[in-house]
Amino acid sequence: MPSVKTRAPKRNTYRHGDLRQALLAAGVELARNGGPDAVVLREATRRAGVVPNAAYRHYASRDQLLQAVRSAAMAALAVAIEAELAGLRRGRKPADFARASLRAVGTGYLRFAQAEPGLFRTAFSVPDALQGAPVPEKSGNSGLNPFQLLGAALDRLVDAGVLPPQRRLGAEYLAWSAVHGFAMLVIDGPLRSLSPAQIEVIGQRVLDMVEKGIE
């Protein structure tokens, strides 16, 4: 692998070259192609044009760097979902808009998983054992994480009278499971040999199932 020449050192300022940021960027790049295991501290320093132990000025361990990469990946997912939501046209009936919102969340999720499988897998990789803070990760433009974006879409369905309030509680888990499972099977599992067209069609059917199944 041509890891040595991939990134020109740059580093025009000697001190205060933002090494922390450079290591994070390198880590994200590694995660992008290769997933969480590919986030190797020494390789990140190599790409930043710096000696390996220099990383320890900014991250206490390789795992801390990975954590930062994970947060960045989760934020990127949130941004992808927000982009899908932003593309919705307004000005139709609230019920339709609410339904479209939920679909947009799911579509953004699936699109991101396919476009950035390495980051997707990294975002959902678990440190070693269980850890604190199950949900509140870094966020995108809206300040909401993917889970919260999904929740907001479901709230909209309730407000529009589409989803009965008594079915709202825990509905995130249902929708999330279906979409997440499809994403995992497609990018990393037995469905990885499906064609993009098939993935698109079945992905939409998964969303159909969610829409019909949670009400």
Add this chain to the structure above:
Amino acid sequence: MPSVKTRAPKRNTYRHGDLRQALLAAGVELARNGGPDAVVLREATRRAGVVPNAAYRHYASRDQLLQAVRSAAMAALAVAIEAELAGLRRGRKPADFARASLRAVGTGYLRFAQAEPGLFRTAFSVPDALQGAPVPEKSGNSGLNPFQLLGAALDRLVDAGVLPPQRRLGAEYLAWSAVHGFAMLVIDGPLRSLSPAQIEVIGQRVLDMVEKGIE
């Protein structure tokens, strides 16, 4: 880690001690706690009471051993699903029985994922890049793999008149996605802090969603 003493050498016969099987068993044990990355060739040989390179008489590489472990894990999942199916009481209306069959497949899947998360993750880990043979893995007692067991349950729903035939095609993907996603979120993802009781309840709601959503 007390890896040295975990398994008595046994190996009463010198030649023809079934090292291949012993390595596979050790590999499965490693995968059980630790997932696919824990399937380390040297550790497997250690547990089999044999020198590291002895493994190469039976597996061409560490990856070949991992493949075998993967197949075994998939077969174990099939067995778990079959056990759930075998527990169904017969002698009720075909429609009810068919619905119960689909539920049993899902329940077995989720139970296995929780009881053996390491094996579950191993079963669905992908070698390196894409590979052939997306579905046909080793099977359990019935000779069917998990995917085929799911398909059979769906066929039963069609036969019983519950699921319209035109909705049958590709329905595996929908049900599978929902259940698989929930399993992944619970064992390895943001839902891992849920209590067993919550997991049980939400798991059943996921199955409710599938049942309602695929028809």
Add this chain to the structure above:
DNA sequence: TGTACATCAGTGAACGCGCGTTCACTGATGTAC
């Protein structure tokens, strides 16, 4: 405005580790005569 000094980001060298894999070997077993 000029000098002395403390700070601390990045250096250089080294560590121990466990991994997968290779090579030439040995010696118990099964088989042929």
Add this chain to the structure above:
DNA sequence: TGTACATCAGTGAACGCGCGTTCACTGATGTAC
């Protein structure tokens, strides 16, 4: 029934590799006087 021999599963030793992490250091920068 007994002996010679081929087989080949497991041995012993070694390899190169890249990893995370440690230690004592250095020298450009910002600050105080």
